[in-house]
Amino acid sequence: MSSTDSLYFDAASTAPLHPVARQALTAALDEGWADPARLYRSGRQARMLLDAARETVAELIDARPDEVSFTTSGTQAVHLGVLGALRGRRRAGRHLVHSAVEHSSVLHAAERHQAEGGEVDEVAVDRDGRVDPAAFAAAVRADTALAVLQSANHEVGTVQPVAETAELLRGLDAPVPLLVDAAQSVGRSAVPAGWSLLTASAHKWGGPGGVGVLAVRKGVRFNSVLPADEREGGRVPGYVNVPAIVAAAAALRAVRAEAAAENARLHALVDRIRSRVPQLVPEVEVVGDPVRRLPHLVTFSCLYVDGEVLLGELDRAGIAVSSGSSCTSSSLIPSHVLAAMGVLTEGNVRVSLPPGTTGAQVERFLAVLPEVVARVRAPLGLDLPAPAAAGAASAEPASAEPTDAEPTDAEPTGADREAGRAPAPLVIDALGKRCPLPVIELAKRFAEVPPGGLVVVLADDEAARLDIPAWCEMRAQSYAGEAPAAEFGADRGTAYLVRRVD
Numbered sequence: 001m002s003s004t005d006s007l008y009f010d011a012a013s014t015a016p017l018h019p020v021a022r023q024a025l026t027a028a029l030d031e032g033w034a035d036p037a038r039l040y041r042s043g044r045q046a047r048m049l050l051d052a053a054r055e056t057v058a059e060l061i062d063a064r065p066d067e068v069s070f071t072t073s074g075t076q077a078v079h080l081g082v083l084g085a086l087r088g089r090r091r092a093g094r095h096l097v098h099s100a101v102e103h104s105s106v107l108h109a110a111e112r113h114q115a116e117g118g119e120v121d122e123v124a125v126d127r128d129g130r131v132d133p134a135a136f137a138a139a140v141r142a143d144t145a146l147a148v149l150q151s152a153n154h155e156v157g158t159v160q161p162v163a164e165t166a167e168l169l170r171g172l173d174a175p176v177p178l179l180v181d182a183a184q185s186v187g188r189s190a191v192p193a194g195w196s197l198l199t200a201s202a203h204k205w206g207g208p209g210g211v212g213v214l215a216v217r218k219g220v221r222f223n224s225v226l227p228a229d230e231r232e233g234g235r236v237p238g239y240v241n242v243p244a245i246v247a248a249a250a251a252l253r254a255v256r257a258e259a260a261a262e263n264a265r266l267h268a269l270v271d272r273i274r275s276r277v278p279q280l281v282p283e284v285e286v287v288g289d290p291v292r293r294l295p296h297l298v299t300f301s302c303l304y305v306d307g308e309v310l311l312g313e314l315d316r317a318g319i320a321v322s323s324g325s326s327c328t329s330s331s332l333i334p335s336h337v338l339a340a341m342g343v344l345t346e347g348n349v350r351v352s353l354p355p356g357t358t359g360a361q362v363e364r365f366l367a368v369l370p371e372v373v374a375r376v377r378a379p380l381g382l383d384l385p386a387p388a389a390a391g392a393a394s395a396e397p398a399s400a401e402p403t404d405a406e407p408t409d410a411e412p413t414g415a416d417r418e419a420g421r422a423p424a425p426l427v428i429d430a431l432g433k434r435c436p437l438p439v440i441e442l443a444k445r446f447a448e449v450p451p452g453g454l455v456v457v458l459a460d461d462e463a464a465r466l467d468i469p470a471w472c473e474m475r476a477q478s479y480a481g482e483a484p485a486a487e488f489g490a491d492r493g494t495a496y497l498v499r500r501v502d
Contacts, residue, residue, distance in 0.1 A: 018206030074201025093143025156288030166194020207248030305347030460493035
């Protein structure tokens, strides 16, 4: 790829089709087009190809072939796996446990379960997006039917402690099966031990789209929520796409054979991005675990930047990346992953390198990014600090979690201010403004208060509840919590209190 070619850095969404998959797909279109359920020659030939593909996938995920079913997508695999396991274990109870950073397919299945009378608990994560195994196991109850934990996060790349968590779940008085969503990791590393059900998606590892994997261990109670069908062990109804499945299995074997060398190479490139971006771009937070992470993925958030605008500008520069930012969603709801981590949700960029990415391509991205961010920020007229020193990306600041509490005794109330017992705060009216405008207004006017002074931001955008504390964390200022907006003369929204430290 020349320096003038477009850069595709969104492999976590879908990886380019692996050359081996392309070859296998072409051959299987000629040899495996028939119905594998039929007994005539072409049907038997298709069946042989399907069985061989199933054996390949089973071997690479440490399963038996009869435990593996193919679905039409990773999302369908998750939906069928979660709801089928809950239905199969309904006598054990109707309680579901999952981490707060699972893929939306898990959240949607959980919503369906709740709508039908089930109960759901989310387990919190730390600022790196990682669950604590003991806390996860502690969320399990006597009536828990299923636990769900991803192998690695799709937005920030943090690898979860699946094996440790599974061991704790097995040690309970009433062991609970664990469904592992391995979509982001199965093509890059060995599947973690201890899973009871496992899901994956072929287009994440370089296979064709339209192929998912659902594996259910023998002995795990499972009852499909869809009508019964004789295909795919009764778990997934409908005709199977044999050529696509053959190509998916071939790609999985190829990428796993290449994984050791390619992971090491991509890991070094991502380390370069993690360290260089904070040096090149001021007011950036690199998120996710810096060590226990996927080798090809890095996510960072830029203050004072609309995520949709930033991605659009990068696209015009020939660079395709993704985002979990609140402002790239038509619903304007902040990324649930970033929100659970308590990190900045605005101006979010996820870079996920496909196999074969070169150092020159990464350098081109690093050359373009500062120019693009500066261009997006230019109309704001902000006096930004110099870029951070090398190594700042790996710093781990103390958490500043937003709270719903009333101001503490240290914070003056409206009555205190009226009685003249405290200086009047600077009130910033950001009502009706969506991210990142409330934070931009805060940054523009923060210097108007002296050290120790209080700034009150009135906002009704839900993202402000996440991004104002994150701004305080990044700028080493004190987030003092929330107060009723009515105390400051507003008829809606929330008052966010920020005290100047320096």
